[in-house]
Amino acid sequence: MEGKTTKCKSESEAEIPSVPVIEFNPQLYRQRYQFVKDLVDLHEPKKVADLGCGDASLLRQLKIYPCIQLLVGVDIMDEHDLRWNGVKLQPFLGQFLMPRELDLTVILYHGSVVERDSRLLGFDLITCIELIEHLDPDDLARFPEVVFGYLSPSMVVISTPNSEFNPLFEVVTVRDLDHKFEWSRKEFQSWALHVAKTYNYSVEFTGVGKPPAGAESVGFCTQIGIFRKNGGKAAELCVSEQRDQHVYKPVVTISYPSLQQEKYLKTALVSEVWQEVASLRVEYLRGLKEQEEGRELGNQPDACSEAPILWFGPVFTEAGKARIEASSEPFSVKDKFFVPLQRLLAHPRLNHLGASEERMRSLIADSVTLSSDGSAVVTDLHDPPDDDPES
Ligand SMILES: C[S@@+](CC[C@H](N)C(=O)[O-])C[C@H]1O[C@@H](n2cnc3c(N)ncnc32)[C@H](O)[C@@H]1O
Numbered sequence: 565m566e567g568k569t570t571k572c573k574s575e576s577e578a579e580i581p582s583v584p585v586i587e588f589n590p591q592l593y594r595q596r597y598q599f600v601k602d603l604v605d606l607h608e609p610k611k612v613a614d615l616g617c618g619d620a621s622l623l624r625q626l627k628i629y630p631c632i633q634l635l636v637g638v639d640i641m642d643e644h645d646l647r648w649n650g651v652k653l654q655p656f657l658g659q660f661l662m663p664r665e666l667d668l669t670v671i672l673y674h675g676s677v678v679e680r681d682s683r684l685l686g687f688d689l690i691t692c693i694e695l696i697e698h699l700d701p702d703d704l705a706r707f708p709e710v711v712f713g714y715l716s717p718s719m720v721v722i723s724t725p726n727s728e729f730n731p732l733f734e735v736v737t738v739r740d741l742d743h744k745f746e747w748s749r750k751e752f753q754s755w756a757l758h759v760a761k762t763y764n765y766s767v768e769f770t771g772v773g774k775p776p777a778g779a780e781s782v783g784f785c786t787q788i789g790i791f792r793k794n795g796g797k798a799a800e801l802c803v804s805e806q807r808d809q810h811v812y813k814p815v816v817t818i819s820y821p822s823l824q825q826e827k828y829l830k831t832a833l834v835s836e837v838w839q840e841v842a843s844l845r846v847e848y849l850r851g852l853k854e855q856e857e858g859r860e861l862g863n864q865p866d867a868c869s870e871a872p873i874l875w876f877g878p879v880f881t882e883a884g885k886a887r888i889e890a891s892s893e894p895f896s897v898k899d900k901f902f903v904p905l906q907r908l909l910a911h912p913r914l915n916h917l918g919a920s921e922e923r924m925r926s927l928i929a930d931s932v933t934l935s936s937d938g939s940a941v942v943t944d945l946h947d948p949p950d951d952d953p954e955s
């Protein structure tokens with residue numbers, strides 16, 4: 565994490581002395597993103613907005629967090645470029661095959677962070693990474709009232725360059741030509757403390773990009789303020805007119821596949837059911853074979869054995885049938901293999917999908933064969949059907 569001074573090779577090393585450059589490992593922008601990700605890990609926010617989201621790199625890293633259900637980016641850049649950045653936010657193929665547990669909507673808005681838009685009310689976390697130094701004095705003056713006063717999220721993270729670090733860079737006076745200012749720690753902290761006091765937040769200062777050994781007094785290369793709303797909760801929509809203040813233009817809206825959506829839950833359930841039935845069938849046939857071999861050798865199976873093999877075929881009666889159906893272990897009747905839904909639901913991967921027996925039955929009913937009372941999946945004991953992935 566620490567900045568390192570290294571010698572930069574010049575084109576003709578013999579004539580021009582090499583110059584020291586600061587290198588960060590990981591790179592500074594990665595450290596800033598990591599800082600936000602650590603906060604997300606810790607606080608598990610549901611609604612997160614990144615103001616001045618740029619190329620959406622941070623959003624792309626945040627979209628994998630299971631706790632986040634609404635992820636919003638806002639930027640004033642060229643609208644076409646912003647729309648294009650949305651491509652990086654599309655779900656991967658794997659996210660359709662193994663959907664998230666909770667819904668996630670990702671939205672990119674085109675607009676300025678100093679405009680009020682009610683769709684950003686009630687957020688748990690708002691990040692402003694390397695944004696404020698790009699605001700001109702008028703916009704900087706409006707920014708706290710919009711973000712802290714109006715949007716009033718539970719937490720705000722603001723990062724900005726620490727100008728005290730700049731002398732460690734070769735030639736740098738400002739780090740980016742678009743920067744309207746770069747603040748010392750004292751300047752940032754007095755601005756932040758004033759904002760926090762005005763809007764009833766507390767603020768804690770830290771940073772990323774440690775200075776190299778010997779230069780510790782300049783502080784972090786990127787300074788960061790973490791603002792927490794006193795009283796905790798994000799602003800509720802209490803004034804009805806606030807709801808309709810839609811100023812930003814949505815340019816990208818993506819809904820992620822999740823197990824909260826019936827079609828994905830159904831696909832996941834059916835696929836897990838097929839896999840589990842297939843593996844139980846193999847296990848069952850192996851058990852039968854061992855029992856048969858034991859009989860041939862005159863050995864009876866050990867009554868105390870824990871093997872969950874039920875072999876009711878030859879001794880099948882009505883009472884036996886009732887007992888079998890009450891059992892949660894797989895069983896066979898003639899050449900049919902039955903796996904009770906209860907048994908399937910006991911499997912960790914199916915259990916994890918969180919469906920009740922009733923829901924599972926209705927979701928899988930048109931993809932598998934169920935027993936007449938609907939309590940078990942039925943398949944051929946010896947010859948799985950063609951659409952069985954095992955066949
Ligand atoms: C240095 S970039 C930071 C991008 C991103 N946060 C990151 O850390 O990678 C600053 C971004 O703020 C955006 N920006 C500047 N003024 C803005 C405003 N008034 N409203 C929204 N976005 C703004 C710029 O378009 C740019 O994408």
Ligand SMILES: [Mg+2]
Binds near residue numbers: 694697698740743
């Ligand atoms: Mg900047």
